[in-house]
Amino acid sequence: MNFTKTSQTYLIAAFALTVTVVTGCASTVKPTTGLRTERESAGGVQLQSVHLEATKSGLRVSGTVGRMIGYGSSPRRHLDVEVIGADGAALARTTARFSPNPIRHDPRFRTRSAYAVTLPQVPPPGSVVRVAVHATSLSDCSN
Numbered sequence: 022m023n024f025t026k027t028s029q030t031y032l033i034a035a036f037a038l039t040v041t042v043v044t045g046c047a048s049t050v051k052p053t054t055g056l057r058t059e060r061e062s063a064g065g066v067q068l069q070s071v072h073l074e075a076t077k078s079g080l081r082v083s084g085t086v087g088r089m090i091g092y093g094s095s096p097r098r099h100l101d102v103e104v105i106g107a108d109g110a111a112l113a114r115t116t117a118r119f120s121p122n123p124i125r126h127d128p129r130f131r132t133r134s135a136y137a138v139t140l141p142q143v144p145p146p147g148s149v150v151r152v153a154v155h156a157t158s159l160s161d162c163s164n
């Protein structure tokens with residue numbers, strides 16, 4: 022085994038580990054090629070990140086939300102997750118809760134809540150996974 026190659030591998034491994042720690046993602050993350058993400062903040066909730074992962078049970082969509090000006094203290098919010106195909110047709114639609122909800126408020130830290138939902142199928146390349154904050158209660162949601 023070549024020494025330079027080995028240390029390079031260690032470097033890459035260390036880098037990957039750092040990224041994993043920083044983003045809080047599981048180490049089993051696989052790239053989901055050809056998929057795009059869109060996020061839409063609303064109602065004082067900022068959609069901070071959307072992360073896609075192909076798993077055995079489908080497409081896992083996860084990420085974090087935070088508070089924005091106008092959040093107040095209403096817990097009546099959730100996320101709508103929609104998959105739109107390359108031709109514009111809606112392929113899948115579901116809802117997700119984030120936790121903790123309400124999003125904690127601490128002036129010393131940037132507080133955030135996490136969400137995760139698994140869609141039964143990994144959509145074809147060219148699809149858009151759109152996560153939007155829906156500023157109403159889940160029972161009022163038509164999705």
Ligand SMILES: [Zn+2]
Nearest residue numbers: 101155162164
């Ligand atoms: Zn909704």
